[in-house]
Amino acid sequence: MRKIILAAIAVLAFGGVAAAQNFPSRPVTIIVPFSAGGPSDAMARILAERMKVTLGEQVLVENVTGAGGSVGVGRAVRSPPDGYTISFGHLGTHVANGAVYKLGYDLVTDLEPVALLPSNPMIIVSKKAVPATSLKEFVAWLKAQPTAPTAGTAGAGSGSHIAGVYFESITGIKLQYVPYRGTGPAMNDLVAGQIDMIVDQTSNSIGQVRAGNIRAYAVTDSKRVESASDIPTVDEAGLPGFHMTLWSGLWVPKGTPKDVVAKLNAATVDALNDPAVRKQLENLGLQMPPKDKLTPEALGAWQKAEIAKWWPMIKAANVKVD
Known part of the structure; x- marks a missing residue:
């Protein structure tokens, strides 16, 4: 019986490695938690069009709206951790919402960071x-x-x-x-x-x-x-000090294989380094992140730092769901 169990574990482990190596073998979906036509949607569609070149598969954009973006993020959190569902978000959805809504998920521990995106x-x-x-x-x-x-x-x-x-x-x-x-x-x-x-x-x-x-x-x-x-x-x-930059990023569900996260990160970085993509994004007033901030680890550290910065102000202002 022990040999059978060990053999089963080995098969599952090999299957997971094989799945990661073959990723992607079908279209990938980026969930944008806001309506079509807005700034998040525009950025995601520009990136998706270029990411498919690196990944070799279509990258689709799905708009899932509601509750300040928390509905769309929740859809991504509850998706299989296989890399085929990506959560697009920003300061509001992946930082502020944790101080405003009872989410049913943790913005840090239930998501794996992929890459920091342009900000404006x-x-x-x-x-x-x-x-x-x-x-x-x-x-x-x-x-x-x-x-x-x-x-x-x-x-x-x-x-x-x-x-x-x-x-x-x-x-x-x-x-x-x-x-x-x-x-x-x-x-x-x-x-x-x-x-x-x-x-x-x-x-x-x-x-x-x-x-x-x-x-x-x-x-x-x-x-x-x-x-x-x-x-x-x-x-x-005449309003000195009123500084605020809205940054964006990509995340995947917790437990997504590191090799898959690395492939998604590489596709994102390739897109951001493409001169045509950079021109499109810069024409929208977006600012490219520094090259040393494009790793998953950098996004994870930045998100935590922003939570520490903004949550106290949001809670002090008693921001509530309308």
């Missing part, structure tokens, strides 16, 4: 009807409103929500948050004049700013964005 500073934008033409004028306009100005977010705890809370704490302005299933639909309402403002990802807003459909006041960084060099930084515009 936020940008303070308003509907076109707002008369302000500078950040100082916009802050004054917000303070003069008889009721709380409306700010679009991708849900409680999302990057746009955290940025809004941060904006409130610095300016003393009270905002009324309007949650959406992503900043894509939030932007649609901003263009339509249904909400007053968003502290948004630059990559989501820059196209509408260039088209003249919304107003931009400042980027939340100490340096200007190359693709939008005419927009001042918050330091230049």
Whole structure:
């Protein structure tokens, strides 16, 4: 009996190694926890198109929305740990949500990091009807409103929500948050004049700013964005220190073989090193991560550091699910 058990274990172990060696043998799916058309979706689709070249299989994007992205992340967590399901996320989904929602999973221990992705500073934008033409004028306009100005977010705890809370704490302005299933639909309402403002990802807003459909006041960084060099930084515009960068990353379910994680990491790094991909991402206002930060270990360490940084502020602001 002991020999049979040992033989069975050996077969299972060999099968796992063989599966990892043959990975991938069918399409891989990236779960984006926000609606199609938003900044996360755009980045994931650009990367997926190039990752398939390295992997030799199609890389599909599936949009699974709800609860500030926590529904989509949960779908990935509960998927088989075989590398065929990847969780795309960012500061909101893989850091802030742990301080806002009762998730039913642990953002650190139930996921394996794959690679850090490009990031972008936020940008303070308003509907076109707002008369302000500078950040100082916009802050004054917000303070003069008889009721709380409306700010679009991708849900409680999302990057746009955290940025809004941060904006409130610095300016003393009270905002009324309007949650959406992503900043894509939030932007649609901003263009339509249904909400007053968003502290948004630059990559989501820059196209509408260039088209003249919304107003931009400042980027939340100490340096200007190359693709939008005419927009001042918050330091230049009169709100010094309001710095926030929304970074993104890829994860897989806990227990995914290390060889598979390594293959997914290599495909991601190859994509980020492709000049055509870099140009597409940089045109969206995204900033490439340093080369020494592209390992799974670097993403894991960064995620933990961001949890230590942001959770206290989120909890102190008593951010709750809407």
